[in-house]
Amino acid sequence: MDLLSQIWEGSGLNQLTWGQAIMIGVGLVLLYLAIARQFEPLLLVTIGFGGILANIPGAGIAEGDGLLHLAYVVGIESGAFPLIIFMGVGALTDFGPLLANPKTLFLGAAAQFGIFATLLGALGLSELGVFDFGLREAAAIGIIGGADGPTAIYVAGRLAPELLGAIAVAAYSYMALVPLIQPPIMRALTTEAERKIEMVQLREVSRLERIVFPLLLLLLVALLLPSAAPLLGMFCFGNLMRECGVVDRLSDTTQNALINIVTIFLGLAVGSKLSAEQFLVPSTLGILALGMAAFALGTASGVLMGKLLNLVTREHINPLIGAAGVSAVPMAARVANRVGLEANRHNYLLMHAMGPNVAGVIGSAVAAGIMIMLVGD
């Protein structure tokens, strides 16, 4: 009968390509990592499921007027979703530890070396013929080293949308792998004595300082680096809503309903870029390798900057907290705390590591602004 043959022709069994089958497998692996291993579950559950949906043969969910493609166009091509997430992250961020010890901002600056070194590496390997990345692609890959999901998605959406799927997967996967990636590097670059350094208790930070800081940061961005203003502007807005104390209902909604809704659609939209044609290509391996390098280099430069600061300032810091400068909030700060406790079981570095941790968010948003200005036409 005609209808039955039509049903057979429309079926996945008939239409499924090897690429789609493999990508559905990749989606299932991401779900496994998210659910069983708790790898950044908020994003990897949604990205992984979106990836499966995008590879259902013939369903067209990630093309044309399919829901995932609509979400991509509305939310990622426009830049709106990562910016709204960044506003939510701002509303969830406590700048107190950073304000109590502003020099930890230098750690967040140093850790961005991973971004730029990886950019350079991607261009170098392309010149050697190993990969084939142009300047825009290299910049988007480097930003994986910022260890900050919305920043990476925002930059990739602007500079190299065809790599967005792989970049987002790499960024969130390595953020989840921070407890495996960072400790060996941290131990290799520090002495036992350095890891034992105890830090003085952080001072209390007044409410007024907390309110003024996001405005100060906004004004500096406006004066020095306007191309970072969309990201850091929304970040500061979220943080001001949190701290100002007069719009708590807006701040609560931003930290809950709004960020959750946008996370769901952001993840599905990112998943829509996990098509076989775009993901099952050699450059994905390159992105994964380079992204790992970016994390490792960022960690190393953060730790080394910690040691350098100890040479020039009076009040010593434990260089382990430099590793938290890559961002990966709050995982990297917890790792610094854990490695510190191994060396000295009375040494709680968590609060001290939160300073460089949020400094790393600012640092990679600044790096993103530079990239967008210099590389994005």
Place this chain on the structure above:
Amino acid sequence: MDLLSQIWEGSGLNQLTWGQAIMIGVGLVLLYLAIARQFEPLLLVTIGFGGILANIPGAGIAEGDGLLHLAYVVGIESGAFPLIIFMGVGALTDFGPLLANPKTLFLGAAAQFGIFATLLGALGLSELGVFDFGLREAAAIGIIGGADGPTAIYVAGRLAPELLGAIAVAAYSYMALVPLIQPPIMRALTTEAERKIEMVQLREVSRLERIVFPLLLLLLVALLLPSAAPLLGMFCFGNLMRECGVVDRLSDTTQNALINIVTIFLGLAVGSKLSAEQFLVPSTLGILALGMAAFALGTASGVLMGKLLNLVTREHINPLIGAAGVSAVPMAARVANRVGLEANRHNYLLMHAMGPNVAGVIGSAVAAGIMIMLVGD
């Protein structure tokens, strides 16, 4: 004075047509049913109010750049709203009873007979000249028998948008009327002895089974019927968020803020299709009559399948729970429970009826996928 005559000319008293007046009355009746009789209030309050707004003369709320028309274009023409609602329904669905007794899926399959028989009836009556429905319209009307609001709206939006208002009103009204429609049919088709059958307590279902089931369903959809993938994919996504245990904040938002917001605008947008030209036509009576037939036939075939299953399997089921196979979650399951208690006041069928109840949701989404593939070009 010129301005006063302009005010008079712009007034509703001057512009109101009989059709608009009647449709405002229809909106008020829907509000009455929703508020005083608690007929599916979440949808009938919003649809009814939307219908009134759409018929205010000269206001243009349901046309051009009016808010309701925008909601229709953004949310229903694109298919986004019913799919998001379906994700929310997935996040609210407990597959436990179904997993404990998978053969109840057959009840959910049988109850879809109402859909296809109604399609056939609509075509037959059109051939006889009673109505004038083409294949797409007949398919969209049949889906009322799926007793599932978002599925009906999704299919009607794809196949017969001009009938969407009447179809949605019929679907939600009959879902609310399930306690009146189903019991006579259930009693007529079962013996007292059958209605008294007690079922064995359902086994406990492990967390892992609950996590794997939506993925299993998704993979089967991908392999067998990709055209059902948008609906069932979002449904499985919502359910996976619910069950996986690592994204509770996303699941909570999906079950509350997100589904509520989308319900408001979905209802208003459906109401925007309650214009006199589209609703006050003979075909609306046909839709109401055929929709009722679809519910009745679905109920009957669910019950009969229950009796058939008892002929071929060892562990007997109470055929009353077959009626829950039409969906109308959770009303139809409650009806099965109530009719069961009438026959045997110790016979609590509620949990047993939840299996076919959610199976009916899957079944009508499968039927919707077939319709969209075979009828929607």
Place this chain on the structure above:
Amino acid sequence: MDLLSQIWEGSGLNQLTWGQAIMIGVGLVLLYLAIARQFEPLLLVTIGFGGILANIPGAGIAEGDGLLHLAYVVGIESGAFPLIIFMGVGALTDFGPLLANPKTLFLGAAAQFGIFATLLGALGLSELGVFDFGLREAAAIGIIGGADGPTAIYVAGRLAPELLGAIAVAAYSYMALVPLIQPPIMRALTTEAERKIEMVQLREVSRLERIVFPLLLLLLVALLLPSAAPLLGMFCFGNLMRECGVVDRLSDTTQNALINIVTIFLGLAVGSKLSAEQFLVPSTLGILALGMAAFALGTASGVLMGKLLNLVTREHINPLIGAAGVSAVPMAARVANRVGLEANRHNYLLMHAMGPNVAGVIGSAVAAGIMIMLVGD
């Protein structure tokens, strides 16, 4: 080096214009008023911050595909955001005091005199050459006197989008200044004896009256003034959801997550209109001056109507509650209460003033409908 000069050229230090610097200052002043002085913080924090973002040189956040411009196009040009806010306001409004004493609706009517007198004043001063406002601009400015944010934004978006920034800032600022603007006028127009009038306790209002009232209002709008139907329709819809008792989950979401999310983007989108070219013009001063006049006139006419009502009705009202007829919910009602307590420290007018207060919301939405019908082509 080339790149460094590119960075310098892209910096704000290089690009900043005087206009932008001043507008950033204006944004900071609005933030100060919102945070330190608690001037309508929900809106002035978001508008103020949006204004700063819009004036960051070269960032383009309020143009093209910048986030704030997208929010403006999607939410304000379409009218959707103010209408959704109005739905939320409806869901937050208790019509009980109005239903217990319906003649307070006359106070809400009288206070709209401020709107129309200001319109006339704007046209007169333009004829004298002081300002240069056309009919549409004058109408949009007059509506500031409605003392109702979403109404003002909705009307300005329709009639004079180029003035929207100044009109919204004026409306919210003066609503915050109501405790300073109104009392002198109220005292000047009333005698000590009048201010001492105690009012009889309001009767209980039944649930059914509360449910029927929004429908009654909706039907009157449909019959008499359809051009007010978008605003008042959404308002009545929100109120019906609140009162009907069967859709509490929708009502809760409307009053919280939905109104908060829309407020954030509404504020940012309004802020996007605070560009130097549009705001740093003489007409802004005109708008501020005329808006103040509108508030003062509305207050005065509300109080005078209170005195007039006492001449013709048996049951006396305290004319102070007439001042609450301008809206500015609930600030103006609190002001009436406070001034009443000064005259008679046992005289609690708060609940009595809530009647004219919400009547003022209806009144200015009616006035908005007239304006849109007669002035907007």
Place this chain on the structure above:
Amino acid sequence: MVQGLHLMLAGMATVFVFLSVLVGATVVMSRVLMRLQGEPGPTADEVAAIVAAIERHRASGPDR
């Protein structure tokens, strides 16, 4: 300017007409609903008076 004056008069007139109709409709609505619901309803004295009136009426009318 003249246009503005006309607009003011038409506008205030419409506002007052609309809200007056609303006052009337609200008062009627409340009365009808109160009667329907019997809420707050006639007091015991009123009931007694009504009953008395009915009885007097019945007593007086041979035509019923």
Place this chain on the structure above:
Amino acid sequence: MVQGLHLMLAGMATVFVFLSVLVGATVVMSRVLMRLQGEPGPTADEVAAIVAAIERHRASGPDR
């Protein structure tokens, strides 16, 4: 009409095939997962029997 009949037959067939496959897959899935998780798992008696069997096996086998 004939088209409708075909559609009905094809549709109901697909629904039943799909849900039958789902029943089968669900049953298999549940069995596999129960075995993997040892849930409900062997009872204490079963454990004792298994231990005894192993000991007997060890005692009997000189090749180990």
Place this chain on the structure above:
Amino acid sequence: MVQGLHLMLAGMATVFVFLSVLVGATVVMSRVLMRLQGEPGPTADEVAAIVAAIERHRASGPDR
């Protein structure tokens, strides 16, 4: 490659300049606000010293 090197140098330079300015601005901001708020503020001893200094100043200056 050379372009990449330039980008790296310009990029890291900008990051460090930006964050250094931010460190400076934050330190100044905190100091100014602490002084404004008197938080943690001068201790009782410091107040005594200041008062003494002012009195000495007044005593010494006939021009005031």
